[in-house]
Amino acid sequence: MISNVNRLSLAIGMVIATLVGPVAAAPAAPSENATINLIRLLVQQGVLKQEQADGLIAQAEREAQQARQANTAVAAGPAATPGDVRVQYVPAIVRDQIRDQVKAEVMATAKQENWAQPNTFPDWVSRISFDGDIRLRDESRYYSGSNSNEIVDFAKLNDKGPYDVNPNSSSNLPPLLNTREDRENLFRLRARLGMKAQVAENWTAGIRIGTGSDNNPVSTTQTLGGGFGKKDIWLDQGYLTWKATDDLTLTGGRIANPFFSTDMLYSTDLNFDGVAAIFNHKLNRDWGLFGTVGAFPVEYTNDTSTSNGFDKEESDNKWLYGAQIGANWAINGNHRLKGALAYYRFDDIEGQRSSACEPWAGAPGCDTDGSRVAFMQKGNSVFLLRDITPNPLNPAATPQPQFVGLASEFNLLDLNLVWDADLPENFKLRSQANYIHNLGYDEGEMRKRSAGQIVNNLDSNGELESGANAWMVQFTLGNSLELAKQGDWNLFAGYKYIQPDALPDGFNDSSFHLGGTNAKGYFLGGNYGLAKNVFATGRWLSSEAVYGAPFDIDVLQLEINTRF
Template sequence: MNHPAIPQRHSGRGAAWPAGRASQQPAPARKTQILAAAMAIALLGASAAGHAQSAAPAESSMVRLIRSLIQSGALNKDAGEALLAQAQTEAMAAQQAQRLAAAPAAGGLRPEPGDVRVPYISETVRDEIRDEVKGQVMAQAKAEGWAAPNETPEWTKRIHVEGDIRVRNESRFFSGGNSDIAIDWAAINQGSGFDVNPNTNLSLPPLLNTRQNRPNILRARARVGILADISDSTHAGVRLATGNDDSPVSTNQTLGGGLAKKNVWLDQGWLSYKPAEWVNITGGRFGNPFVSSDLLFSNDLNFDGLAAQFEKALPQRDVTLFGTLGLVPLEYSSDSFPSRSQNKMGSEKKWLLGAQAGAEWKVNSDNRLRGAVAYYDFRNVSGRLSQPCALYAGADGCSTDWSRPAFMQKGNTLMLLRNIALNPLDPAGTPQPQFVGLASKFQLLDLNMRWETKVAGRYGLRLDANYVRNLAYDENGMFTRANGGIVNNFGGSGGTTRADFKSGGNAYMFQATLGKPSPSARGDWNVLAGYKRIEPDAMPDAYNDPTFHLGGTNARGYYVSGSYAIDKNTWVTGRWTSTKEVFGPPLAIDILQVEINTRF
């Protein structure tokens, strides 16, 4: 979910009777007794003076009733003693009033035997007595948790549960004219390297499938999160998700596998604090804090680190200003490298530093505009050529092995990382296992625009545009950094010289959505169409949409989809994506996805 994501909410205990009572009563009986006692106290206090010749019998009845309630546990001791003192005081006042009334007034009549004097107590006074007693009794009942039998404990009101489930059928169609030599560089980096010496290794490197269709792959995604409102300013969240592996851009789980149980991963775990109404600071692992599209960041991508989000509304102008600062650790080098050496390597860190500013303008009831500009600086992510390393003599890796990407899809220009020393006794027979790293640096300017309007007076229309430029793209810098060790992104002629090299640093996307972008009520629908073009080194290929061209860069093509809600928060979607390479050997991929989604 944009703010992102992936945002992104009950047990109770009845009151128990005191231990050790000769007879314990259930909670409903106790409630009945309390309410009856409250009404009895109110009525008795209101009419005590009017039903007796003197105050003593009324006072005695009142005191006995309250003491009985305290002893039975129906009244809290403190509250009962307060009521007892009040009853005694009022009884004494009533007794004094009766004595004065019994004395013959000047010029008045002397009471005769058998006469009954009935003092008048106004309705207002009776109401006040009743309300006071009822308030004290109900306060005790609420404190003990049985005043409202259907009420849940307070802490449960601050916990929220949300989640979603998706079941998808996916088919992948590859052109028969595709190149059949597409190296799986990610597999090389995840292993022990690929030996590039043809004298010691005659096998091919791991290759991607580029020609064999893969129809009807059933996949599922399930996510569940718990959100906690610690206070008005502090919030926290934890979310679990499925996934084939620890890929940062997908939580899809391919079904099958002999019906084996599926993996569950920590997808989010964050804490946020609002020091002021206009700023929110989040730390941990959280949804995408930036306004962006899946051209750059996959919808399933979550961020590690710290983010500060700012928002200020200008009501008089119908404008909202917003901004985000992000400090995201991408990778830390191993603390114990080289593992078999007493001399350890210094710490190396890869970072993403992001800053964004934007505004949203409500033009009128039918039109809304949003624009944002962002700068993303990927620090220390490009590859480095190592110092000479004598692997043949037992060296535990090379000095820049840490610079290979922890995760990659495909498309970026790559370079060999290891400067492997040859065995002087057998130079031609020295194995040369290599890793690859990113040849380019990445400092991205990201421009994002959205216009929401209505057509035909009722249908929502959303237009999105996104442009990304890698300000650090430098072809000369890449070849200098690699010292001639560039290994991909050459033209389709088969040559591997500088003249055959093809790359670029620009990417853009246009998308139009008609209908409701996020179906929720039964009958909601939308259709959308879009086009993307991503040159090889416009951005790191690790973090964008894994469906378009099966992820990464060096891709161009269109996509169309439609969704319809068949029930509340339940909708079906069909999506067709057709892509080709921008530069290099031919690689055309079409993808059909049909899915059903629900959220709760």
């Protein structure tokens, strides 16, 4: 439709320009045929009606007579010389009428055909937009043959448990991680579709759905196969945003990560449930400030836990509170620096040792079962939650069905720096660093909280092997950092070091070391733009455990990414 509008506008402009033209100092006698033919042409094109054209022709003839009389008065003027241009004269009233009539007819056509002022669709259609992305990935996982094969999968223990840890009453092994068997050519898909609606001035609502093999928070990647069975679709985002001022935005619901961070702490697929205030203010041409504060419910414990008992477990709410302040600095035309400091407080996500309980005697559960985390990957120090009283008739063989909880508190300082540099030959370099320190890490408090029941991250003498620090560096070099068009490319490489209790293991990238903490190693790869909004990615991630039994994992990912 736009091309039709442009062509019609061009045609009308040429007609009007021909009619109006530059006016000579002494107008020459007009050509009646030219004027009348132009008016008739407008009738044929449907711009003018016949009765309107008749009135214009009559008016033109009257004013043409006046023009001939005026020409007679100046007939004694200078004779024409070579190079003079004779311009047709159209009376002003005729030009005005043609202009107004053409304008009215064009606007009527635009409204009818929905060019400039839509009236063939409801108003809400113009206030809604869509976006999305699709990623095809081939993933291979390689494990060292010297890895320990006795690493407990505590996430599955909590999910499928409780598990009886007493070898005298149970001969079953706990859930164990695969640590030695390679998995090659795992074909995977991520597909997401989002909708945004301008519901009112400064108010926006959004919904996004996405794939995912389960409801874990850190990945929307769907593993294909499964007998060609249909795949699940999940609510990935759902939010309402109010732009309070030019600098301040308030948003709530299930929202995209509102903080400036890396995937060492928060997976790029992670969304936050809660509310956030986002501030962004430009001080001048070179400096800008930004910040975020937010409150996010991580988990509400079940109000009806131990549903078959008279006494219910105490309800507990687990929250994440976050605050971040940062600045952008355009050092000069070729160098830009961005930095931010954040504090994240995870309230009550650590486990709590229960009061004495007797599941072997028919008790439906113990009073701190709800303190286990809703989702974990691996790496954090954990302890047995239940204080189970032995059966006095057979204390050695008393079953010990257990869940596990996090031993450490998590109150994090997070420092991020990004330096972008424009290099010669159109190269661009991004240097990025991230450092995290857990202020809540205290070995003495961890042992006290767990009553000495920590079950991992221990050396041969029973001493805790953990730590409160994590850091990462990454460098990206190429002709583009954003990959917007065909031929854009970049290469990247980096290193991560994450001690077991530097951060919660449930929210970070699920590819490096296949998720979690207690990991160190390097990653490298590259991106290449195949077409506008289509690019290929290849990456290699090599990692090993920081402490404890040998556990080396290498991951190869080959991808085609699209966005729209």
